[in-house]
Amino acid sequence: MSMRALGRLLATVRYGTFFCLIASSGTSGKELVGNITFPLGEVYIQREGSTDWKDVYLNMPAYEMDKVKTLEESRCEVTLTDRKVVRIGENTVFRLVRGREGEVDVDIGAGKAWINALLSTKGHLRVWTPTAVAAIRGTVYRLSCDSVYSNYRVYRGSIAVTPLRHDGRGLEDTTFYVNSGEELTIVSDFEEYKRRQEEAFKKFREREGRKFEEFRRRQREKFREFKRWEEERFRQFKKLFYTLTKFDIEKDMTSDWVKWNMERDRLLERGRSR
Structure with missing residues (x-):
């Protein structure tokens, strides 16, 4: 290799290292918890300690305490490092947090999400909303929520949903178990x-x-x-109201949100079985 070519190569390495350092600024010391694997539409990420929302890009790293949000007619898929998949629909914000047992928790204040944990054999995933927390393992389900309600529909496996206390301090001492084909709604x-x-x-x-x-x-x-x-x-449980019923699977399958997520799940399973 000529000295001129070697010089160009070293310059490229230096510049590449420089830009990598810039890209990782603000995330030093943070643990990687996943990657943005399918952004669709207007999707943004906010790093911990920042007030700025940045455009996401394919395979962008996601770290603990990051927030991801979508605007209208937008969606986003995040694949966690343990292969669990979280997808959010339009007008949704969620945060990735580290739970007490070292596992990743997802915190959703309002919006809708689809959770697929079938391809992961590592631990549970807890998903927090303003009214409840769902603990899952080897499950596919979807949820929608806002500040006063949480709704869950389970497609495969089962989930354990524990309501938050009415004062927001801790969990209730009762857990609802929701199986495949069932729907739970909790209202505060x-x-x-x-x-x-x-x-x-x-x-x-x-x-x-x-x-x-x-x-x-x-x-x-x-x-x-x-x-x-x-x-x-609806039945009353302390100061909460809830309903646990079967849902109409055929009618549910007419939803564009459901069809899109099931197609994404099929593609993921097909890709990982090769």
Whole structure:
């Protein structure tokens, strides 16, 4: 190799090292917990100690205490180092935290997520919401939540869901076990939950316009009966309300969110079985 070529090579190495150091600034000493393996749309990450949200990129490293968020019509898949997979839907923020036993926990304040732990044989994954914590192992399920409710649907395996105490300090002493084909909803403020459901219903009505008016005229009584039945399903546990039922799998499969996640799961299983 000529001296000129050697000089160019050394310069390239120096510049590459420099840019790697810049890219890793702010994460020194942090433990890698996963990678961004499928960003779709507007997806951002916030490192601990920073107020800035940065664009994510494919295979971007994710460290403990990082936050990931999606905007409207966006999704993101994160694969943890132990091969568990977490996907979030639009308008969702979640944080990766290190649990007391050294395992990675996921904290979701509001939004929806899909969890696949089938391909991992290492430990449990706990997913925290404002009203409950779900502990899983070898499971596929999805959840949606906000500050007053958490909803879980299990597709494979089972999950153990423990409600948070009403004052937010610790966990209740009762755990709900949700098996494949079952759905659990936990509500901490039933009146606020109903109010938010009505708001979502009104937004849907505004979007649909005339088509919805026709639907409402034809189905008004059926809708009222459904709402009464929905409210009657809930049982009270201390200051919480909950319902545990089977869900309609065929109807569930019409959801674009469900179909997309199941296709992603099939691709992952196919790729890792080779």
